[in-house]
Amino acid sequence: RVSVGDSEVKEEFNGHRERYRTPEQVHARHIFFQLKADASAEQEAKVRQKAEPVLRRVQKGENFASLAKEFSEDGSKSQGGDLGYFKQGDMVPAFEKAAFALGVGKTSALVRSPFGLHIIRVEGRKAPRDIPFEDIKDQIRENLLQQKVGKQFETYLGDLRKKAKIEILLPK
Secondary structure, three states: OOOOOHHHHHHHHHHOHHHHEEOOEEEEEEEEEEOOOOOOHHHHHHHHHHHHHHHHHHHOOOOHHHHHHHHOOOHHHHHOOEEEEEEOOOOOHHHHHHHHHOOOOOEEEEEEEOOEEEEEEEEEEEOOEEOOHHHHHHHHHHHHHHHHHHHHHHHHHHHHHHHOOOOOOOOO
């Protein structure tokens, strides 16, 4: 029988605090204009001609979600460009860099990504926070238990291999 004591759980929590922290997150909307990564300068100029008037309308204070519904060229269009909350590593680097640099309520200039051009607006931000021990202790206990069971099983298999007589009968 394998068990994990309270002290082991607390030791794991205190020894690896970075594992038990939610990262900074940004809630963003975007208006997307499709443009292939290998597009010619001519193709990019054509897409920019479509995107720049929309950016000017956003900058003048028109409703971002309404403009996204009208002009965006991706699946978030029907939700007004809403991408929800995301953390670093969830989006392509160019998009992410721009989104995390913006303050809440602020809008980017045109941002080029491998997929196209984006106008990004940050709707909200969640600071990184430590997850309270009480909220995570059961999950930590389960993870430690699985680790112990795995190690015990490997030891058991190793012992069986040592005791077993194995003969390979396949032709050479």
